[in-house]
Amino acid sequence: MTEFTLKDRMAMARQKMPEQEPVERRGNFTEVNLGFTAELAVAEAQRCLMCRRPVCIEGCPVGVQIRDFIGLVAEGDFDGAAKVIKLDNSLPAVCGRVCPQEDQCEGACVLGRKDKPIAIGALERFVADYERLNGIATADAPPVSTGKSVAIVGSGPAGLACATDLARLGHDVTVFEALHVLGGVLSYGIPEFRLPKEIVQAEIIQLEKLGVTFTTNAVIGMIDTLDDLLGEEGFDAIFVGVGAGLPRFPAIPGENLVGVYSANEFLTRVNLMKAYKPDAETPVYDVTGKTVAVFGGGNTAMDAVRTAVRLGAAKASIVYRRSEAEMPARNEEIVHAKHEGVEFRMLANPVEFLGNEEGVLTAMRLQEMELGEPDQSGRQSPVPITGSEWVEDVDMVVVAIGNSPNPLLQKTTPDLEQTRRGTLVADGVTGRTSKHGVFAGGDIVTGGATVILAMGAGRRAAVSINDYLNTGEWEIEPEAPLVG
Amino acid sequence: MFNILEARDLAPGVRYVRVEAPKIARRRKAGQFVIIRATSDGERIPLTIADSNAEEGWIALIVQGVGKATKTLNRLGAGDAIPDVAGPLGMPSRIERFGTVVSIGGGVGTAIAYPSAVALKEAGNQVISIIGGRDSSYVLLEEEMRAVCDEVYPTTDDGSYGYHGFVTDKLTDLIEEGRHLDFVLAIGPIPMMKAVAEVTRPHSIETVVSLNPIMVDGTGMCGGCRVAVGGETKFACVDGPEFDAHLVDFELLAMRNRAYAGFENTRLDEMDQECDRPQLLPVVPGGSA
Ligand SMILES: Cc1cc2nc3c(=O)[nH]c(=O)nc-3n(C[C@H](O)[C@H](O)[C@H](O)COP(=O)(O)OP(=O)(O)OC[C@H]3O[C@@H](n4cnc5c(N)ncnc54)[C@H](O)[C@@H]3O)c2cc1C
Ligand SMILES: Cc1cc2nc3c(=O)[nH]c(=O)nc-3n(C[C@H](O)[C@H](O)[C@H](O)COP(=O)(O)OP(=O)(O)OC[C@H]3O[C@@H](n4cnc5c(N)ncnc54)[C@H](O)[C@@H]3O)c2cc1C
Ligand code: SF4
Ligand code: SF4
Ligand code: FES
Numbered sequence: 084m085t086e087f088t089l090k091d092r093m094a095m096a097r098q099k100m101p102e103q104e105p106v107e108r109r110g111n112f113t114e115v116n117l118g119f120t121a122e123l124a125v126a127e128a129q130r131c132l133m134c135r136r137p138v139c140i141e142g143c144p145v146g147v148q149i150r151d152f153i154g155l156v157a158e159g160d161f162d163g164a165a166k167v168i169k170l171d172n173s174l175p176a177v178c179g180r181v182c183p184q185e186d187q188c189e190g191a192c193v194l195g196r197k198d199k200p201i202a203i204g205a206l207e208r209f210v211a212d213y214e215r216l217n218g219i220a221t222a223d224a225p226p227v228s229t230g231k232s233v234a235i236v237g238s239g240p241a242g243l244a245c246a247t248d249l250a251r252l253g254h255d256v257t258v259f260e261a262l263h264v265l266g267g268v269l270s271y272g273i274p275e276f277r278l279p280k281e282i283v284q285a286e287i288i289q290l291e292k293l294g295v296t297f298t299t300n301a302v303i304g305m306i307d308t309l310d311d312l313l314g315e316e317g318f319d320a321i322f323v324g325v326g327a328g329l330p331r332f333p334a335i336p337g338e339n340l341v342g343v344y345s346a347n348e349f350l351t352r353v354n355l356m357k358a359y360k361p362d363a364e365t366p367v368y369d370v371t372g373k374t375v376a377v378f379g380g381g382n383t384a385m386d387a388v389r390t391a392v393r394l395g396a397a398k399a400s401i402v403y404r405r406s407e408a409e410m411p412a413r414n415e416e417i418v419h420a421k422h423e424g425v426e427f428r429m430l431a432n433p434v435e436f437l438g439n440e441e442g443v444l445t446a447m448r449l450q451e452m453e454l455g456e457p458d459q460s461g462r463q464s465p466v467p468i469t470g471s472e473w474v475e476d477v478d479m480v481v482v483a484i485g486n487s488p489n490p491l492l493q494k495t496t497p498d499l500e501q502t503r504r505g506t507l508v509a510d511g512v513t514g515r516t517s518k519h520g521v522f523a524g525g526d527i528v529t530g531g532a533t534v535i536l537a538m539g540a541g542r543r544a545a546v547s548i549n550d551y552l553n554t555g556e557w558e559i560e561p562e563a564p565l566v567g
Numbered sequence: 568m569f570n571i572l573e574a575r576d577l578a579p580g581v582r583y584v585r586v587e588a589p590k591i592a593r594r595r596k597a598g599q600f601v602i603i604r605a606t607s608d609g610e611r612i613p614l615t616i617a618d619s620n621a622e623e624g625w626i627a628l629i630v631q632g633v634g635k636a637t638k639t640l641n642r643l644g645a646g647d648a649i650p651d652v653a654g655p656l657g658m659p660s661r662i663e664r665f666g667t668v669v670s671i672g673g674g675v676g677t678a679i680a681y682p683s684a685v686a687l688k689e690a691g692n693q694v695i696s697i698i699g700g701r702d703s704s705y706v707l708l709e710e711e712m713r714a715v716c717d718e719v720y721p722t723t724d725d726g727s728y729g730y731h732g733f734v735t736d737k738l739t740d741l742i743e744e745g746r747h748l749d750f751v752l753a754i755g756p757i758p759m760m761k762a763v764a765e766v767t768r769p770h771s772i773e774t775v776v777s778l779n780p781i782m783v784d785g786t787g788m789c790g791g792c793r794v795a796v797g798g799e800t801k802f803a804c805v806d807g808p809e810f811d812a813h814l815v816d817f818e819l820l821a822m823r824n825r826a827y828a829g830f831e832n833t834r835l836d837e838m839d840q841e842c843d844r845p846q847l848l849p850v851v852p853g854g855s856a
Pocket of ligand 5: 679785786790804
């Protein structure tokens with residue numbers, strides 16, 4: 084293999100991810116990014132400086148051995164690279180696609196300071212896809228059983244990551260999921276064109292091979308409470324990873340008109356219930372040739388607006404109350420949305436939705452905003468400009484201003500301490516909650532965050548659950564940082 | 568998979584379906600519902616648990632075929648199985664010792680009112696039941712109601728059976744006769760529930776209705792089932808489905824339930840073309856819209 088000097092490596096250009104052309108992809112739900120070819124992957128990996136102190140790893144919430152796996156990709160050992168990644172990340176095909184890399188691994192890469200960071204996400208995705216498509220994924224043989232059983236509530240990334248580690252340790256793991264499909268937001272929220280559902284399913288099959296039991300249609304809190312699981316169902320410990328699935332509405336007049344959706348409902352109808360397919364049984368509002376406005380600036384808003392484009396909207400826009408610099412969405416999603424013709428309207432906020440006598444949305448009243456003092460999030464807070472209101476026609480509106488924790492589970496578990504925001508109180512390191520034997524992690528503890536943070540929390544909890552199962556000791560450091 | 572143990576017709580287009588679901592049978596309380604999918608690519612639809620038996624491990628659903636999902640379910644019989652049944656969902660009915668209560672069921676609404684009537688009787692109430700139907704064939708569960716209630720009044724719009732008139736007419740009669748009523752539970756088509764609310768409002772009789780907005784997940788995740796109650800937005804699947812009738816915005820509910828009217832008609836047309844015996848069945852007065 085060719086030896087490159089540091090200078091050679093620095094001179095190489097960052098490889099570009101091949102993608103479907105915007106005109107073409109506007110009309111379909113297949114994945115936008117096409118993935119690196121083996122040649123592109125090797126070429127990109129060769130740019131890596133193999134830093135003595137790989138700062139990229141510090142940017143990754145689960146500490147993927149980035150330098151080592153990239154080194155193996157550069158040598159063409161994709162199988163070896165997959166093994167390295169899987170030591171720390173059990174869902175690399177997912178993370179490679181959806182992590183906000185610019186804020187995490189790629190944001191930390193030394194090459195980012197001068198020029199372009201290594202395309203770590205794209206490489207991770209390539210390696211994971213290579214492994215899956217070539218069928219070399221070697222599910223480890225189920226280990227010797229410890230005789231202990233753990234119930235995992237919720238099958239999103241937090242629950243799946245926790246289940247993986249506990250199953251590998253030989254515990255008997257059962258995942259309870261409220262919906263009829265597993266995967267949490269990965270299945271019902273993030274659209275097919277960004278994360279093909281086949282990939283999520285492949286990861287779940289791996290877990291089944293590890294011996295994990297999945298029970299769908301199980302709404303914990305309704306069919307069994309946490310006390311039932313620990314009591315009559317005989318589980319030794321519980322991990323709660325139920326996410327933050329309660330959609331927020333702006334509390335303005337007209338928000339219940341037909342044509343006003345929460346992002347959760349719109350995306351669930353399209354992704355989970357496959358309403359984008361012509362023969363689907365579940366309907367979604369017909370937006371062909373219509374005007375759609377999506378409120379919000381996060382990944383959810385981008386997913387909703389790009390879904391509306393694909394369903395045939397003539398005009399689709401993002402309406403955000405701050406400026407583009409404050410938008411929490413991944414850069415790539417913003418760029419993709421723009422290329423697909425989405426209009427970005429910054430510093431605007433809805434104050435009312437207007438409808439006809441049939442109760443159907445026809446227009447919205449917006450107001451102009453300006454940026455004021457920084458708020459708790461450190462971002463400048465949007466302030467309405469008085470007298471700046473105007474009305475314009477719109478056929479469908481999607482509200483994507485965030486989700487709160489769903490209180491369903493807490494309602495039946497009064498001894499599970501929660502914060503005023505409704506998130507569960509859990510030790511930031513061990514995931515231990517105020518209730519003996521119950522651990523929690525992911526969005527239910529942090530509020531809406533990211534896939535990789537949820538997975539990291541699931542994995543840390545798995546370590547602590549294993550300790551608890553082995554020692555029977557239940558200790559919560561009073562000084563330990565409580566997240567929530 | 569959930570096995571169907573028994574399925575039979577109760578009225579034209581209305582079926583009684585008994586499904587094996589031991590866990591739900593043990594946990595469920597009156598007023599709660601399940602979300603089912605009749606086929607592996609089917610829609611998620613909410614159906615009230617009309618009855619259950621914890622020892623034998625089954626729940627019973629009473630299903631009115633109004634659209635594709637319900638009609639698909641109603642074509643299944645004993646020995647068939649359905650892929651998904653999730654529940655119990657929703658808040659249980661408020662069961663207290665009120666005194667004299669009236670349980671009003673319109674069409675398939677009677678099926679939803681039945682378990683609550685049983686629970687209200689068990690709680691020591693004097694229970695009067697009014698069962699309304701368009702004609703005699705739509706008066707459901709009369710025998711079952713007679714077995715638990717103190718008084719049962721079937722009513723038909725056309726006078727073909729029982730009292731000639733709407734359920735609200737019978738209710739008004741009771742009030743005018745000077746009967747003291749402490750609590751009214753009304754379940755049926757939206758116009759019926761709205762009318763009941765207007766009858767009881769001037770007399771300040773506490774009245775509860777069970778709302779049937781369009782649902783997807785049934786767990787509070789989508790907000791599709793939102794209804795306005797006393798000017799506040801509520802999610803019927805987790806905050807309800809039962810609410811104070813005097814505070815419900817019925818117009819909004821009716822409008823939201825029409826959201827997919829065009830789509831559903833296309834689906835039905837396709838379905839009717841697919842099947843040998845066209846199944847466009849008469850719907851209970853007012854329909855579920
Ligand atoms: C549209 C959208 C796009 C996003 N895009 C990105 C992205 O690009 N990158 C990124 O990093 N993050 C993204 N996120 C955020 C990310 O998906 C979440 O942070 C992450 O999924 C949280 O994982 P979790 O396991 O905590 O919960 P979830 O993924 O929410 O999973 C929780 C699961 O628990 C189930 N559940 C809830 N209550 C119960 C109960 N009582 N009993 C049984 N099961 C229950 C739910 O049905 C669900 O399946 C996005 C989120 C959304 C909504
Ligand atoms: C809590 C609750 C309990 C219910 N219990 C029962 C029951 O015990 N028996 C019974 O027969 N029906 C019940 N329903 C109504 C039943 O869910 C709907 O009739 C069914 O979803 C219609 O689906 P479809 O595909 O057959 O008809 P569609 O073709 O989807 O619709 C036909 C008509 O029904 C209405 N509708 C559509 N979807 C829904 C929906 N998800 N919920 C309510 N109405 C809808 C619309 O007005 C539409 O015009 C209940 C509804 C709720 C919310
Ligand atoms: S898991 Fe996410 S943050 Fe970590 S290396 Fe992979 S893409 Fe980067
Ligand atoms: S910081 Fe960048 S260049 Fe250095 S090892 Fe990590 S990926 Fe390679
Ligand atoms: S049905 Fe989705 S929130 Fe009620």
